[in-house]
Amino acid sequence: MPVPHPTQPQLRRTLLRDNAFHLLRDAIVTGTLAPGERLRDTELEHWLGVSRTPIREALARLEQAGLVHTVPGRSTVVAPLNPRQVHDAQLVVSAMHELAVREATPHLGPTHHNAMRTANHQLAAALEAGDPDTAIAADDAFHSVAVSAAANHAITAVLDQFTPLLRRVERLRFSALTGRDSVAQHDHILNLCTQGDAENAARATRTNWNTLRPLLDLPTTPAPHQHADDEGHRVTHPTT
Structure with missing residues (x-):
């Protein structure tokens, strides 16, 4: 059978997904969406004016790029700078x-x-x-x-x-x-x-x-402070 031609709804979905990706990416880059901030579908739908499907596709692409982190069935958050x-x-x-x-x-x-x-x-x-x-x-x-x-x-x-x-x-x-x-x-x-x-x-x-x-030499979480106690054992204290 002949390969079907792309339909207008498919094209529109691609454009919506790409637009959602670029808007979310730019918001993360500029700090509008800060590291650790939770990304809720309903809030994103209201902000971007698109349905959940293109948002989910955009978030999957952002996760592949390392800009968001998703826990399946729980939440999606803006990833910290690694x-x-x-x-x-x-x-x-x-x-x-x-x-x-x-x-x-x-x-x-x-x-x-x-x-x-x-x-x-x-x-x-x-x-x-x-x-x-x-x-x-x-x-x-x-x-x-x-x-x-x-x-x-x-x-x-x-x-x-x-x-x-x-x-x-x-x-x-x-x-x-x-x-x-x-x-x-x-x-x-x-x-x-x-x-x-x-x-x-x-x-x-x-x-x-x-x-x-x-x-690229960005601040990282400091290592716990260690010292030896009176018997020579190493003691670890969380860094404040």
Whole structure:
């Protein structure tokens, strides 16, 4: 039998799910939904204006990205920032962007270069205005040029899964003056791309993404304090 064509309700459901995902993701990144906050279906339905099904699908995607944690049959909460998970995600995302630039550079033309240049100007303006959310969007626009031109679905799939986990750290970077270093780094990447130097452009891209690393040394729960008692046994006291 012939494969049926997608129906309008299916398309609408996909759009609702994606919209719910992006709104929830952005609320977590900006801190509107704080770590540990419980996400109740009825409250989310009222806020997002969609039914439970697309919300549940969006939450499943957010859990896969490490932004929420679900206890089946009990509750869904905003996940705390896990330094180890963010570290692992940074390594993967950095490698994927490096690969994308290496693959894309030979195929980039003036239109691509202009898009990268425009995005970097928008990034500079957002940083000057102290607008980290617009800065993240501009940074995405810059890097997405090479990702799109690489036309590698595996790269796109990996980035879709792991990039959301870095959003909160990226926001820290673009809220600080050190985020302005990215503008100069982007200019360097663009110059190498226009020269057709794929290898050095890829290395410069990896360097740019590695600027997140200093922000990955985030506070963790302190270890209990230990000392020896009078008989030499180790005694543990909870840290206050």
